[in-house]
Amino acid sequence: MSSVSSKYVKYILSKPMMGAGGKTGTWRVHRPVIDAEKCIKCGLCWLYCPENAIDWLEDKTVAVDYDYCKGCGICSDVCPVRAITMVKEGVI
Amino acid sequence: MINQSQVSSRGIRRIMVGDHAVAEAVKLARVNVISAYPITPQTLIVERLSEMVERGELKADFIRVESEFSALASVYGAAAAGARAFTATSSHGLFYMYEMLWWAAASRLPLVMAVVTRTLGPPWNIHDEHTDILAIRDSGWIIGMASDVQEVFDMTLTAFKLSEDERVLLPVAIGLDGFILSHTIEPLYIPSQEDVDSWLPPRNPKVPYVIEPGGEPVTLGNLPRMDVYHELHRAYMDEAMDKAKNVLHEVYSEYGKLTGRYYEPLVECYRCSDAKYVAVTMGAWSGDAKVAVDELRDGGYPVGLIRIRYIRPFPDEELATYINGVRGIVVFDRDYSAGFGGVLAGELMGLVPSNVSFKGVIAGLGGVDVSPSDFRDVIVNFINDVERDGYLRVRKWWYIPSVNGGD
Amino acid sequence: MVTINELHKYGRTKLIMPGTAACPGCPLQLGMRYLAMALDGKFAMVIPAGCSSVIPGTAPYTAFTVPTMHVPFASSPAVASGLRRALRIRGVDGPVVVWAGDGASADIGFASLSGAAYRNEDIIYILADNEAYMNTGIQASGTTPPKAWTTTSPRGKTEGRKDVSLIMIMHNVPYVATASIAYPMDFIDKVRRAASIRGFKFIHLHAPCPPGWKFPDNYTVRVARLAVETGMWILWEYNQGKLTISPPSIPYKDKGRRKPIEEYLKLQGRFSHLTKEDIEEIKAGVDRQWDLILKLTEIYR
Ligand SMILES: Cc1ncc(C[n+]2csc(CCOP(=O)(O)OP(=O)(O)O)c2C)c(N)n1
Ligand code: SF4
Ligand code: SF4
Ligand code: SF4
Numbered sequence: 075m076s077s078v079s080s081k082y083v084k085y086i087l088s089k090p091m092m093g094a095g096g097k098t099g100t101w102r103v104h105r106p107v108i109d110a111e112k113c114i115k116c117g118l119c120w121l122y123c124p125e126n127a128i129d130w131l132e133d134k135t136v137a138v139d140y141d142y143c144k145g146c147g148i149c150s151d152v153c154p155v156r157a158i159t160m161v162k163e164g165v166i
Numbered sequence: 167m168i169n170q171s172q173v174s175s176r177g178i179r180r181i182m183v184g185d186h187a188v189a190e191a192v193k194l195a196r197v198n199v200i201s202a203y204p205i206t207p208q209t210l211i212v213e214r215l216s217e218m219v220e221r222g223e224l225k226a227d228f229i230r231v232e233s234e235f236s237a238l239a240s241v242y243g244a245a246a247a248g249a250r251a252f253t254a255t256s257s258h259g260l261f262y263m264y265e266m267l268w269w270a271a272a273s274r275l276p277l278v279m280a281v282v283t284r285t286l287g288p289p290w291n292i293h294d295e296h297t298d299i300l301a302i303r304d305s306g307w308i309i310g311m312a313s314d315v316q317e318v319f320d321m322t323l324t325a326f327k328l329s330e331d332e333r334v335l336l337p338v339a340i341g342l343d344g345f346i347l348s349h350t351i352e353p354l355y356i357p358s359q360e361d362v363d364s365w366l367p368p369r370n371p372k373v374p375y376v377i378e379p380g381g382e383p384v385t386l387g388n389l390p391r392m393d394v395y396h397e398l399h400r401a402y403m404d405e406a407m408d409k410a411k412n413v414l415h416e417v418y419s420e421y422g423k424l425t426g427r428y429y430e431p432l433v434e435c436y437r438c439s440d441a442k443y444v445a446v447t448m449g450a451w452s453g454d455a456k457v458a459v460d461e462l463r464d465g466g467y468p469v470g471l472i473r474i475r476y477i478r479p480f481p482d483e484e485l486a487t488y489i490n491g492v493r494g495i496v497v498f499d500r501d502y503s504a505g506f507g508g509v510l511a512g513e514l515m516g517l518v519p520s521n522v523s524f525k526g527v528i529a530g531l532g533g534v535d536v537s538p539s540d541f542r543d544v545i546v547n548f549i550n551d552v553e554r555d556g557y558l559r560v561r562k563w564w565y566i567p568s569v570n571g572g573d
Numbered sequence: 574m575v576t577i578n579e580l581h582k583y584g585r586t587k588l589i590m591p592g593t594a595a596c597p598g599c600p601l602q603l604g605m606r607y608l609a610m611a612l613d614g615k616f617a618m619v620i621p622a623g624c625s626s627v628i629p630g631t632a633p634y635t636a637f638t639v640p641t642m643h644v645p646f647a648s649s650p651a652v653a654s655g656l657r658r659a660l661r662i663r664g665v666d667g668p669v670v671v672w673a674g675d676g677a678s679a680d681i682g683f684a685s686l687s688g689a690a691y692r693n694e695d696i697i698y699i700l701a702d703n704e705a706y707m708n709t710g711i712q713a714s715g716t717t718p719p720k721a722w723t724t725t726s727p728r729g730k731t732e733g734r735k736d737v738s739l740i741m742i743m744h745n746v747p748y749v750a751t752a753s754i755a756y757p758m759d760f761i762d763k764v765r766r767a768a769s770i771r772g773f774k775f776i777h778l779h780a781p782c783p784p785g786w787k788f789p790d791n792y793t794v795r796v797a798r799l800a801v802e803t804g805m806w807i808l809w810e811y812n813q814g815k816l817t818i819s820p821p822s823i824p825y826k827d828k829g830r831r832k833p834i835e836e837y838l839k840l841q842g843r844f845s846h847l848t849k850e851d852i853e854e855i856k857a858g859v860d861r862q863w864d865l866i867l868k869l870t871e872i873y874r
Pocket of ligand 1: 622623624625673674675676677678705707
């Protein structure tokens, strides 16, 4: 209990934090794997990732945060060049 | 007791109905946002406040909502954005707010509401009863009940100070009896705006927190990670309720210095220091009960009156002090908790030692008039019964006038 | 219109923090991200009971990065009204946004929504429409389409659909639009336009929900897009007296260019029980809706 500031408990307030709903990467059944060769850096996977788990970097390449990616597969569905494959977790 | 002797010279004397006294206090508190929905006998408050806003006497925003639920929701939103806010209602309107009452209290935002007490239907009945305001007693609101128009005004004004105190931060409901106070003209002393301003500064919008675009990115009210946070939050509310008792002492003592009117903050004790029997009341009919006590004293009965001013926080210690050493207690409830009896009787009973006689009387429901002689008769009968039998314990007893006619 | 290149500046910004409690593929989370980008993360948000009360995760933490109040189911338009009024008095600017579900908007909070709209409160109201009470486990709401399966309409919903956005126009508010999570640029433009107008702004955001509509998690955007391409969901904008079809829906004014409605329906388990006649009825409904909206573009020109 002592770890929670009384301000937050007293006034039922919360502060922004990654993973407020948990380490949601553990929910994943299929993992999105990006083929950097194919990627045309369009940013659509970033745009449509509900989880905000994709970074669209300065050079316009994309990177998935697997700590939080839930494996929904939307990124793969919207990629115009099919550069994202959904691979079953545990399969290398 | 009210001490009118050293009234500050800067105030003015007026005569006014209770509802208008509420509006007057709201104006002097420089409330920023007001929202309320019409319902008898509260309506005079909304009307008067609307006039004040329209005339520019009160620089506030009046939100003309479509229901009491939205009235409370909107002043709650205003409080979250840092405003001093006020609403008022009665009976069915109060019940229409019910869900919001709890949400507002647990959000720990300062708010003031006037509750003009009224019977609940069916049948439709606009007359006085306290069942409405007592039905919100578990919601987290501080609840006071006034006994005359001056006290309506004083309780409303002090409510802002109390609610905004950092040790409290709970909403405050002020009850006034429908028609008996809301629509009855009585003399009223109103302090000057200057005096009120010196004592009640503008609300600090950052206390306890503020919801505003670009502000600190707090989220209020999402699910707790552990249920114990919820439990702890309620324990903090309880702590604030307890502290509110001390704050009430402070607030009324400052207010006394400002206005010359001093109150015993939580309960008022009338002629009960040497009493063997005490009656307990709350609200406007306490005046009639006092008349009865005076008459009985003249007749040699050792009787006093305990008047509850604030039922939340529950004044247990104060009541216990006055109850200590008496032979019998008779509680008058102008309310009814179905299947149980009088609410005040129920709450007080736990404080009454088992060797002390007790009677819970339900009277005045639906606006039935209860006169000083009614009080006198009930109290005398109670005393006589106890003196005859030595002991009496009645949780619930209906005092209903005989009805002529009908079949 | 905003372009994706313009949004690149948010490429690494977590306006909604990852690791939320939403289901995989949640449309509400998409919508909220777009909303936050549209307003550059500077607004206050009011959220009634619904999935969005759960999505931010658990206290004392939250995925939301703007000041937010979770409030009772029916209360959000009124709470937002009070917030706005108080902020104005205090001289604080910036949008106040209600983010509410279809149950909160079309049903239980309808009176309070109507009240805030008619008072022309200066707020942006977003109805994030997943077409049922999802938080409580997929029960039919006022915007659930006719015939759709829900747990309270196990043989298909027998009532029609409340057209909340058209009802809002009749409240004489300055701005009403429909939007879709599949068309983020259109939605972002609309939010920004709304933010530039004073008064009550209403945006009805179509938000297909994988568990609630029974389609795979990866189809959220595909289903939302098909709703527009088949003409089932029409993107339009009413801005201060003028109603126009929004760019993504313009091609589908022409019935011949709309994709077959079956393509939309067949992806969703909630429609798997439909008969041929049911589908014909739904098609007729779509045609009627287009007729109505196109007539309205004539009236409000
Ligand atoms: C007064 C009240 N009644 C019922 C509920 C239970 N409840 C919570 S969320 C919800 C459904 C929300 O549906 P909707 O508004 O469509 O939002 P969604 O969950 O689909 O996003 C219900 C019925 C409640 N919280 N309050
Ligand atoms: S699988 Fe879903 S959550 Fe994971 S990166 Fe792709 S869109 Fe985001
Ligand atoms: S959608 Fe495909 S092509 Fe576009 S950035 Fe993502 S991976 Fe690359
Ligand atoms: S039920 Fe639907 S709307 Fe609700 S969190 Fe899950 S995906 Fe999102």
